Amino acid sequence: MKYEDLIKKLENLKTPEIELPGHRRALRVALLKSGYFKTARRFRERPIPNWAKLLAPITAAVLLIAVVGLLAVPTFMPLGAGEINKFSSYEQLQEFVKTNAGYRQFFWGFSKGGDVDLFSGSAEALLPAPSKTNYSVTNIQVAGVDEADIVKTDGEYIYLASGNRTIIVRAYPPKQAQILSEIELEGAVTGIFINGDKLVVLEEETPYYPYYDVRWGTEDRTYIPYRAPQTYVKVYDVSDRENPQLRRELSADGQYVSSRMIGDYAYVVVNEPVYEEDNEVNLPKICSGGNKTEIPATDIWYSDVADYYYMYTTIIAVNTQNDAQEPTYETMLLGASSNLYVSPDNIYLTFPVWGTGVGDFERTSIHRIQIQGDQMEYAASGEVPGMVLNQFSMDEYDGYFRVATTTHTETSWNNVYILNMSLNVTGSLTDLAQGETIYSARFMGERGYLVTFRQVDPLFVIDLSDPNNPRELGYLKVTGYSDYLHPYDETHLIGIGKETTEEGEFAWYQGVKISLFDVRNPQEVDKEVIGHRGSDSPVLRDHKAFLFDKFRNLMVIPILEAKVDASQYPEGVPEWAYGEPVWQGAYVFNISLDQGIQLKGKITHIENISDPKQAYQYFWSPFAVTRSLYIEDILYTLSDAKIKMNSLETLAYINEVELPYSTWTPYEHVPGETRPEEPPAGVEPGSEEPQK
Amino acid sequence: MDLSEERELVRQAQKAPDAFAKLYDQYYPKIFGYALRRTANLEVAQDITSETFFKALKKLWQFRWRDVSFSSWLYKIAANEINQYFRKAEYKKSVSLEELQEQGFEPVSPYDPESELIEAQEKLKQHEDFLEIQERIVHLPAKYQEVIALRFFEKKQINEIAEILGKKEGTVKSLLHRAVEKLRETE
Numbered sequence: 001m002k003y004e005d006l007i008k009k010l011e012n013l014k015t016p017e018i019e020l021p022g023h024r025r026a027l028r029v030a031l032l033k034s035g036y037f038k039t040a041r042r043f044r045e046r047p048i049p050n051w052a053k054l055l056a057p058i059t060a061a062v063l064l065i066a067v068v069g070l071l072a073v074p075t076f077m078p079l080g081a082g083e084i085n086k087f088s089s090y091e092q093l094q095e096f097v098k099t100n101a102g103y104r105q106f107f108w109g110f111s112k113g114g115d116v117d118l119f120s121g122s123a124e125a126l127l128p129a130p131s132k133t134n135y136s137v138t139n140i141q142v143a144g145v146d147e148a149d150i151v152k153t154d155g156e157y158i159y160l161a162s163g164n165r166t167i168i169v170r171a172y173p174p175k176q177a178q179i180l181s182e183i184e185l186e187g188a189v190t191g192i193f194i195n196g197d198k199l200v201v202l203e204e205e206t207p208y209y210p211y212y213d214v215r216w217g218t219e220d221r222t223y224i225p226y227r228a229p230q231t232y233v234k235v236y237d238v239s240d241r242e243n244p245q246l247r248r249e250l251s252a253d254g255q256y257v258s259s260r261m262i263g264d265y266a267y268v269v270v271n272e273p274v275y276e277e278d279n280e281v282n283l284p285k286i287c288s289g290g291n292k293t294e295i296p297a298t299d300i301w302y303s304d305v306a307d308y309y310y311m312y313t314t315i316i317a318v319n320t321q322n323d324a325q326e327p328t329y330e331t332m333l334l335g336a337s338s339n340l341y342v343s344p345d346n347i348y349l350t351f352p353v354w355g356t357g358v359g360d361f362e363r364t365s366i367h368r369i370q371i372q373g374d375q376m377e378y379a380a381s382g383e384v385p386g387m388v389l390n391q392f393s394m395d396e397y398d399g400y401f402r403v404a405t406t407t408h409t410e411t412s413w414n415n416v417y418i419l420n421m422s423l424n425v426t427g428s429l430t431d432l433a434q435g436e437t438i439y440s441a442r443f444m445g446e447r448g449y450l451v452t453f454r455q456v457d458p459l460f461v462i463d464l465s466d467p468n469n470p471r472e473l474g475y476l477k478v479t480g481y482s483d484y485l486h487p488y489d490e491t492h493l494i495g496i497g498k499e500t501t502e503e504g505e506f507a508w509y510q511g512v513k514i515s516l517f518d519v520r521n522p523q524e525v526d527k528e529v530i531g532h533r534g535s536d537s538p539v540l541r542d543h544k545a546f547l548f549d550k551f552r553n554l555m556v557i558p559i560l561e562a563k564v565d566a567s568q569y570p571e572g573v574p575e576w577a578y579g580e581p582v583w584q585g586a587y588v589f590n591i592s593l594d595q596g597i598q599l600k601g602k603i604t605h606i607e608n609i610s611d612p613k614q615a616y617q618y619f620w621s622p623f624a625v626t627r628s629l630y631i632e633d634i635l636y637t638l639s640d641a642k643i644k645m646n647s648l649e650t651l652a653y654i655n656e657v658e659l660p661y662s663t664w665t666p667y668e669h670v671p672g673e674t675r676p677e678e679p680p681a682g683v684e685p686g687s688e689e690p691q692k
Numbered sequence: 693m694d695l696s697e698e699r700e701l702v703r704q705a706q707k708a709p710d711a712f713a714k715l716y717d718q719y720y721p722k723i724f725g726y727a728l729r730r731t732a733n734l735e736v737a738q739d740i741t742s743e744t745f746f747k748a749l750k751k752l753w754q755f756r757w758r759d760v761s762f763s764s765w766l767y768k769i770a771a772n773e774i775n776q777y778f779r780k781a782e783y784k785k786s787v788s789l790e791e792l793q794e795q796g797f798e799p800v801s802p803y804d805p806e807s808e809l810i811e812a813q814e815k816l817k818q819h820e821d822f823l824e825i826q827e828r829i830v831h832l833p834a835k836y837q838e839v840i841a842l843r844f845f846e847k848k849q850i851n852e853i854a855e856i857l858g859k860k861e862g863t864v865k866s867l868l869h870r871a872v873e874k875l876r877e878t879e
Contacts, residue, residue, distance in 0.1 A: 006876050009825075010844040015729055016819045022808045023738050024720050031716060031745055032709045164862075188862050204860075229860075454700070509697050 084381055090297040093333070094281045097274055097310055135631040139486075139546045141391055144344050146261040148191025148202055149544045151627045151638055157241055158629070159199060161189035162640055162661055166201050168241050172631045174645040174654045180241045182660065187232065193261045197239040198247075198320045200266050203232040204256045231256040231270045233318055247323045252286040252314055260342045264321045265373055267347065269340060274310040274333065284312040284331055295331050301378040302333040303367070311335065313349060317374040330369060330376040338364075341394035346370055346379070348401065350388050362407055364388050366423055382423025385430075386415050392485070392543070395443035400426070400467045404441040404450055411435050414452050418467045427468040433458055439497065442485035447473075449485055449493060449519065456502070457481035459495070461519050476522035480513045480529075483540040486548060492525070492593065493517045494548065496539045496557065499529045501575045508575040511535045512559060514589070514597055526596030530587060532579035534562030538626060547628045548591075554648070555589040555597070556628040556635070582609075586625045586637045588651060601651040605639045622661045698762050706752050716745060719763065722846070723770050729845040730774045730837065732826045734812050740777065744770040764855040767842075771856065775834050828878045836871035843868055 001009070087093040135155035140147045150161040157180070158171040166183040170176060187205030194200075232251045236244040254272030261267070272284045283294045300312070313332050319325040335351035342348070346368050353363040363385055370379040386405025388394065393404040401419045406412055414432040417425050436452035443449075448462040448470070457480050461473045479502075482495030495517060499510040511531040518525050537559050538545040547556040562579030569577060585604030591597050605623040622640035629636050635648045640661035645654040704711035723744050727737035747769050816823075829837050842848045842856060850868075854861045 001876060001879060003872060003876060006872055010840070010872070013822055013825065013844065014819060015822050015845045016816050017725065018728060018734070018812045018815050019721065020724070020734070020738065020808055020812055023741075024724070027720070027742050027745060028713065028716055030742075031749055032713060188860070507700070 084301055084303040084378055086299065086301050087297045087333075090283070093283075093297040093300060093302075096302060096333070097281050136547055136549060136629045139543050139548065141341075141543070142343055144262060145342050146193060147544065148193055148200075148259045148261070149627075150189075150191065151629065152192055152194040153629050153631060153636075154194050155631055158636065158638075158643060159192055159194050160638065160643075160659075161192050161201070162659060164188055164203075165660065166192060166199070167659060168199075168238065168244065169643060169657055169659075170241070171636060171643070171645075172634065174634050177643070177645060177655055177657045179657060179659070181244055183236065183244055185232075185234075187230070190256050191259065193259075193266055193320070194238075195261060195264065195266075195320045197237060199236040199238045199244060200261070200318075200320055201232075201234045201236065202256060202259055202268065203234060205230045205232070229253075229255050231268070233266065233268050233316065235318065235320055235323065248289075248318070250286065250288045250316060250318060250327055252316060253284060254312070254314065257313070258340045260347075261320070262342075262344055262371070263373070264319050265371075266318045266320050267342070267371065268316045268318070269347075269349075270314050270316065272312045272314065274312060284314055286314065286316065286327075286329060288327055295329070300331045300333055303365075303381045315347060315369060315376060317371070317376060319374060325374070328374040328376065330378060332367065332369075332378055334367065335365070339388050339391060339394070341391050341396075343396035345372070346396060347376075348394060348396070350394070350403075352387060353383060362386065364403075364405060366401070366403065366419070368401070368421070368423055380421060380423040382419055382425070384415075384417045384419070384425065389438050389441065392443075393438065393441045395448075397443065397445060397464070402443055402448060402464060402470075404438055404448065406438045406452075408437075412437050414438050414450060416448055416450070416462055416464075416470050418464065418470055420467070427466065427470050429462060429470040429472060432460060432472065439481045440483050440485045440495070442487065442493065444487050444490070447519070451482045451485065451495065451497070453481035454507070456500070456507070457497070459493075459517060459519075459522060461522055474522050476517065476524065478515070478524050478527075480510075480515075482513075482515065484543055484546065486543075486546060488516065488548075488550065488591070488593075491518060491520050493519055494555070494591070496537065496546070498540075503575055509533060510575075511562075512537050512540075512557075514555075514557070516591065516593075516597055525593070528589070528597045528599070530559055531561035531582075532564040533575075533577060534564075534579040534581065536560045536562075545627060547630070549630070552630075552648070553590045553592045553595075554630070555591045556637075557587050557589070558585070558625045558628070559587045560584045560624070584621065584624050586628050588635065603635070603637050603644060603646055603651065605637065605642055605644060702752065702762050712749065712752075715762065719766055720745070722763075723766055726767065726770055726841070726846055727774060728816075729822075729826070730841050731777065732816070732823055732830075734809055734816065736777055740770060740773045743773050747773075761855065764852065767856045768858075771838055775838075778830070778834060778837075825875075828875060831878065832871065832874050835867065836874050839864060839867050840871050840875065 087096070135153055138147055138149045138152065152159045153171060156170070156172050158169045160167050160169070164185050164187060166185070166189055168180045168182075170178055170180055183201065185201070185203050187203045189201055190204050191202045192200060230251050231254055232249060234246060235248040237247045238244045252270045252272070254270040257269040257271050259266060259268045275282055283297060285292055285294050287293070295314070310333055313334050314329055316327055316329045318327045334349065335353070338352055339350045340347065349367045349369070351365045353365050363383055364387055365381060365383050367378065368380040370377045384403060384405055386407040388403060388405055395402045399421060401421070401423065402416065403419070404414065404416050406414050411434055413430070413434045414436065415428060415430040416432075418427040420426050432450065433452040436454045436458070438450055439453045439457075440451045441449065443464070446463065446465040448464050450460040450462065452458055452460070456477050459476045459478075459482070461475065463471050463473050480497055480499040482497035484496045486494040486496070488494050495515040497513055499513040500507040501510060510533050511529045512535045513527060513529050515527045516525045517523070537557055539557050545558055548554065560581055561583040563582045564573055564577045564579040566573050583602075583604060584606055585602055587602055588600045589597050590600050603625070605625055606621060623642070625637045625639050627638045629638075630648055633648045634654065635646045635651070637644045637646070640659065642656050642658050644656045646652060647654060701711050701715055705715055720741065724737055724741045727740040727744075728734065731737055731740070744766060748766055829840055832840075838857065839853060842853045848856070850861050850864050854864045857864065859867070
């Protein structure tokens, strides 16, 4: 049978959908009466090795996540609090790792790179300067600190990452829009930067882990044969957009965590697990200009982070403009990086710290690396209680670092800490919203905003003007919650999240909710709810999907809209009823203080919903809009399958460019394979009507 | 179930049986179906499902909402149980419904495992095409079995499979490609 036919056969195979209702009921009762609910604390006595056994066949990456907190509490090599040093020798490094790691086996794994962050300290810096450029840029956290994304524009061209390709498109003027060139790589493109005529492509190649070989005995020391993923930083000269030239290539063993670009310099953070082979602890390696070098132990920083396992975190600084300037790097032996925040002068890395009770993640260690051009210096480390949600939970302002955390124990509570540049706590506000968890945070100069949630959404406004004494100014309780907060101006915030309805102890999520808050005397000035339960937006997880321009009163949000068919529920639609996806695309809003949030129109790339190629699973469809941007008076919406151009004024269709894209099928992984299907013809493009 | 809603349920489920019941109701059919389609054996699928949920309940306090959804976590536990089943000649359960019943636990509704099983067995036999291909799949290495089952039987998206297996999406794609090639070779 041919490969394709086998795929078809598998796809269309009728599989057994058999139920055993008796077993289902019996198991349910057995579980609910099992007594585990009464003895929530019994875990403290549980023998440790069971987990290792349980999770043995699961890959290393998974292992990390799942095993976290299950091992015996390690014994720490005592260091002074906050002390940081470089190792004096390889032997010292080896000794440190072996003494402190507290594992009987080595685990390695990677925290996902997605959660990376930025945002500027000062309120003025947050507010969009009356645009000097006539095109939009990636929605970043901190002014002047660019974040890599899958789409970038310089006002004339669009650069986009799609699978293992980077594509350069002439975007303006729209009538002449076309693909100029494609760069195809071996690994996946995780993000790009554009800086003048230099295009920086971040690529990651992940090897396959042969975990099936692993035997996991309680006494045995079994090792998963480890092969490091490779992170590449490639700089192209694109002065000829039709013919990009690779100018420099760097690589490091390890997983891409995050990156930023400040001025001419790109900073790329890579994590490499520490492992042991033949009783030797590995050292991180980087490769530049074809020469692979091992970073000597005496160049590696460490602090008193006691952990179950360690990672080498290496920050590589590359001058994007001067190919001749050697890259610099700074390596630290730390835990698994969870979040990163970068101000124009400092990189902050945070790591969960193991609590004394097994399974607690009650503290976060924070590390500050001072940066200036290619000079980097590990400057301070400190610790705060609680866990950090994401980059927006952190901020640097006027010589102080602020961080919002949630502590989970029997219940949960939320805190804001202010630290000086030595990362000592100068002031704190703790015990906010007991029982709730931070869903989003944003700092704007002397104010901080927190959304916590369990059933309703309190938006807390916090005065941070005195670094020794942060205080709560007030809060607003409305239904729903926000996953992302964006400053509208100094006194207003936009919140994107979900609407909710309460039922007893529980709240059911409804459609996607967009709110405009006045934070002076906290109130919700306006709100818009899109779709029913099941609706979603990538903005809830990735701020880069959000497009906002105050001066154009413009806000664009990709939305997956779900609707509940009320006729299915003759006795009334219950709160838990899920809608079916009916539409995906960009919602274009006018937003202003006088008029509030007004829908201007909608743009979709799924023009034919009966075509499974377009509408299949909606969210994962290559026709699902993931980003939007504007150049002059043209709105560009982007999916994997196309770039569509509409008038920013009327949303009238202007043009589109089809893109080569990969679908999930294994076909695309075969080198040289291009787009498997032509897009279906038929529906007239641009049929969406502006809505009133 | 929406992810953040699930997160809230998982949080509550550690203490509140109602919340756990909601999770159970949502995932029992999926986990049982997955176990059945991997093993083509109703009794084993029952045991694996029971074991998976007991382990989930026991370990719920350790479940932290980090990089993996609750659903993927359950699939992971189930996948491990299944792999254990294939690895050992005799699958060893730590909990079984029979034992619980022996300890005096009474199911609420009349539950005749025998007749239910016989009926289900008949239904399973009718899926000849499936059984034919399943028989070929079980001879592949576990990593290929997993990825084929998750993709083609459980209709999981690549990103979900990546989450369940703890691999990169690109890795899952190439694994899937190799798995189908291997399966083709078994003809």
